Amino acid sequence: MRKPLFPCQFLQCLLLLVVCCLGSRPASAQQQTRLNTGWEYVRGDLGGIWEAVRPAVAGSPETVPLWTPVTLPHCFNALDAVDPDVNYYQGPGWYRTQLAVQNPYAGGRTLLHFEGAGQKTEVYIHTTKVGSHVGGYDEWTVDITEAVADFQKTEAYQKQFKGKIPLSIRCDNSRDLEMIPSDLSDFNIYGGLYRYLNLTYEPALYAERLMAHAVTDAAGKTGALSLKIAFPAIVPAGTAAPVTVRLLDPRGKAVGQYRGSVRAAAGEVAVTDFTVKKPQLWSPEAPRQYAVEVTVGEGKQAWHQTALVGFRHIEFVEKGPFKLNGQRLLLRGTHRHEDHAGVAAAMTEPMIRQEMRLMKQMGVNFIRLGHYQQSRIVLNLCDSLGIVVWEEIPWCRGGLGGPVYQAQAKRMMTHMVQQHYNHPAVIIWGLGNENDWPNDFPEFDKQKIRAFMTDLNDLAHQLDASRYTAIRRCDFAKDIPDVYSPSIWAGWYRGIYTDYKAVTEEEFKQVKRFLHVEWGGDSHAGRHSENPDNALAKIAAGQGADERSGDASLFGGSARVSKDGDWSETYLCNLVDWHLKEQETMPWLSGAAYWPFKDFSTPVRPDNPVPYMNQKGVVERDFTPKEAYYVFQSYWTTVPMAHIYGHSWPVRWGEESELKLVKVYSNCERAELFVNGKSYGLKTRASQDFPAAGLHWRVPFATGANQVRVVAYQGKQRVEDQISFRYQTEKWTAPARLTLTKTADANGLVTVEAQLFDAQGVPCLDAANWLRFSLAGEGRLHDDLGTSSGSSKVQAYNGRAIIRLEATPGQTTVAVQSPGLPTAVLAL
Known part of the structure; x- marks a missing residue:
């Protein structure tokens, strides 16, 4: 029986849902509409903008190119990023739609607000280019007011477009060495309108940005909030702007008010300061937020915006831990890439909410957003869920480019800080990642990299003196940022995992402030082992734990x-x-962040068990939890939970009467194990008793069917979990044949399972052969998802693999092939 991911009480679940919904609301301007529907897309380039807007002849085969209806968010690479047989598409693509524009403000402005688009973007109203942007991850706007007004005067507005405004957008993710991030990065450089695009109406007098800075003293007794606003260039310098501000506490009670006037000027203009006695503090346990309500102007033409802030005090102690509000907080972290099965970067808001809830339910209180500025939805959820953030610009790998490259990096640093300045969750601005990784340019000059990193560090502090800066893995520049994270992959890329503490202590001694981000290892979901540590016998202890060039390869090199x-x-x-x-x-440790939370696609790992996937996640690319998810939960959460290892392990193996290891991951005080109805005793949890914090038993299994159940106790609370599996004692030889079996038919999808057997018909339970699924007739494989059950080419997990498909009875045939074995075919 599969238990809930997070066995908690109803009220706690309800509270979490409410917090997520509140936290995801945008601090938006006056009237804003997401432009999600009514779009068409063509992959590839056009001969010119006229091809997007010229009159179409209905039914004519000469109307080219052919446009495909899509909804936003949309990514060029929703499927091809994990297609095992091709390089993912990098090039231009076009989108078009028609807008009904009705700005309600006299003399107001009509804007297109991009929450992110990859990677170079051009915007057209009819045939007029109205804006462009370079960079796939920061937000930006295009003022289309004049272009719309001009087009509304044309004959085409009334006749061809029937009172609508034609909008065309060209996105381009072509390879470009003078653009960040590098194509050597261990993630796809996606293309498309993969974040939300908004149509926004602003009054004539408005602010384009609020900068609200909330801090407290270390004891949290007094809070201070300073407010600045930035006017767009369209507002003339010197314009007097009436401003009203209200500061509301987390319950909505007004605790500060201001009414006055400011004059528009270039940059940010100071508005007012507030002092708050005994502020309600923001923390992971209680992420309380205050609302700053700002009105610019008066009456119906006024501009309104609300920013949410949190009062907190942060400190990375030199040669010591991290403190939040004066108390040590061990940062228990993970990482997030903007990537998901079937959509790639085009994750919807419900998908993002689900992902962030899963992280919080795992016990995460810290996240590094790798390796670029991420959606405002993510940051809002981090604020409301209580997850502190390291966010960085996409200066990732490849070396250092020229003036255009460097200008983009500085521009993206500026945008990231300005756009996410108000979020209490953010504690670190990241300057880059793995900048010791050469090969994009013939020159790799460490001193030039150091100089540019110093410029970025200074820029970050100029923009925001209240937060720390950091980089990961660039030892020759580790003295430049405030916080440094070296490369420590004990037990994966280098060394054995029992070296972890000693290696970390040595790295800690070498820098002022230490934080360990990126550790872990790959796992092929559904693959299990009776002897998982066998590889460690080939590897000597004490040889370091860093990642070196070529370590990600599955061929050659050291053990x-x-x-x-x-x-x-x-x-x-x-x-x-x-x-x-x-x-x-480790009382001196500020924290660590597991890499990553979810499996994600990458162009540099074609030979992994799921091709083109980085499989280090604790959940699969479609949110399916792996077993490691529950290991984290057992250490990091307090709501009672218990999970027997092996929910996705249908057949175990060994000798008759052999004592086999059963592990239970639980945060409860004690647990009792039952195998086939017989108790094997009560054990007490002890975190230093490896493995499973002492909740491990060696027990005999019956040949054939077995049922294992655990009952765990935390005070008067009790939780249970159970699994069923078959125990095989028959020995097998090399795989000799394949079978293909239908195992499920539900919700319009058929599940088929391929299995490997030896010549005597014994299942080969350690077989890792490559399998290739194909389909003939009516139907469609659900492949190119980047999951262990959603890839047409996949390595077997314990001599088996499944895939799902749409089928028409009597008209669909599925096949599976493996090199050197006869093909298996199944007619459905």
Whole structure:
């Protein structure tokens, strides 16, 4: 029986849902509409903008190119990023729609607000280019007021477009060495309108940005809030602007008010300051937020905006831990890439909410957003859920480009800080990632990289003196930022996981402020092992734990688990378990962040068990949890939970009467294990008793069917979990044949399972052969999803693999192939 992901009480679940919904509301301007529907798309370039707007001849085969209806968000690479047989598309693509524009403000402005588009974008109203942008991750706007007014005077406005405004947008993710991030990065450089696009109406007098800075003293007794606003260039300098401000506490009670006037000027204009006695503090346990309500102007033409802020005090102690509001907070973190099965970067707001809730339910209180500015939805949720943030610009790998490259990096730093300045969750601005990684340019000059990183560091502090700066993995520049994270991959790219603490202590001594981001290992979802640590016997202890060039390759080089290990969930759970237990014994540690939360696509890993996937996540690319998710939950959460290892392990193996290991991941005080109805005793949780914090038993299994159940106790509370599996004692030889079986038919999808057997018909439970699924006739494989059950080419997990498909009875045939074996065919 599969238990809930997060066994909690109803009220706690309801509260979490409410917080997520509140936190995701945008601090938007006057009237804003998401432009999600009514779009058409063509992959590739046009001969010119006229091809997007010229009159079409209905039914004519000469009307080219052919446009495809789409909804936004939309990504060029929704499927091809993980197609095992092609390089993902990098090039231009066009979108078009027609807008009904009715600005209600006299003399107001009509804007297009892009929350992010990849990677270079041009915007057209009819045939007039109205704006462009370089950079796939920061927000930007285009003022289309005059272009709309001009087009409304044309004959085409009334006749061809029937009173609508034609909008065309060209996105381009072509490879470009003078643009960040580098194409050497371990993630796809996606193209398209993959974040929300908004039509916004502003009055004639408005502010384009609020900068609200809320802080407290270390004791949290007094809070201070300063407010600045920035006017757009369209507002003449010197314009007198009436301003009204209200500061509301987390319950909506007014605790500060201001009424006055400011004069528009270039840059930010100071408005007012507030002092708050005994502010309600923001923290991961209680993410309380104050509302800053701002009105510019008067009457019906006034501009209104609300920014949410949090009062808190942050400190990275030199040679010590991290403190929030004067108290040590061990940062328990993970990472997020903007990537999901079936949509790539085009994640909708409900998808983002689900992902962030899963993180919070795992016990996360810290997240590094890798490796670029992410959606405002993510930051709002971090604020409301209580997850502190390291956010960075996409200066990632490849070296250092020229003036255009450097200007983009500085521009994106400026935008990131300005656009996410108000978020209490943000504690670190990241300057870059793996900037010691050469090969985009013939020159790799460490001193020039140091000089540019110093410029970025100074810029970040000029924009925001209240937060820290950081980089990860660039040892020759580790003295420049406030906080440094070295490369420590104990037990994966280098060394063994029991080296973790010693290696970390040595790295800690070398910098002022230390924070460990990126650790972990790959696991092929559904693959399990009876002997997961076998690879460690080939690897000597004490040889370091850094990642070196070529370590991600599955071929050649020195012995390492990333190449020689079994990529099982079993091994990853042991690695995670060891790291988490050790972190509890490191009082000087500021924190660590597991890399990453979710499997994500990458162009540099074509040979992984799911091709083109980085499989280090604790959930799959479609949110399916792996076993390691529950290891984290057992250390990081307090709501009672218990999880028996092996929910996705249908067949275990060994000798008759052999004692087999059963692990239970739980945060409860004690647990009792039952195997086939017989109790094997009550054990007490002890975090330093590896594995599974002492909740492990060695028990015999019956040949054939088995049922294992655990009952865990936390005070008077009790939680249970159970699994069923088959125990195989028959030995097998090399795989000799394949079978293909229908195992489920639900919700319009058929599930088929391929299995590998030896010549005697014994299942080969350690087989990792490559399998290739195909379909003939009516139907469609649900492949190119980047998951273990959603790839047409995949390595077997314990001699099996599944895939889902749409089928028409009697007209669909599925096949599976494996090199050197006869093809198996199944007619549905």
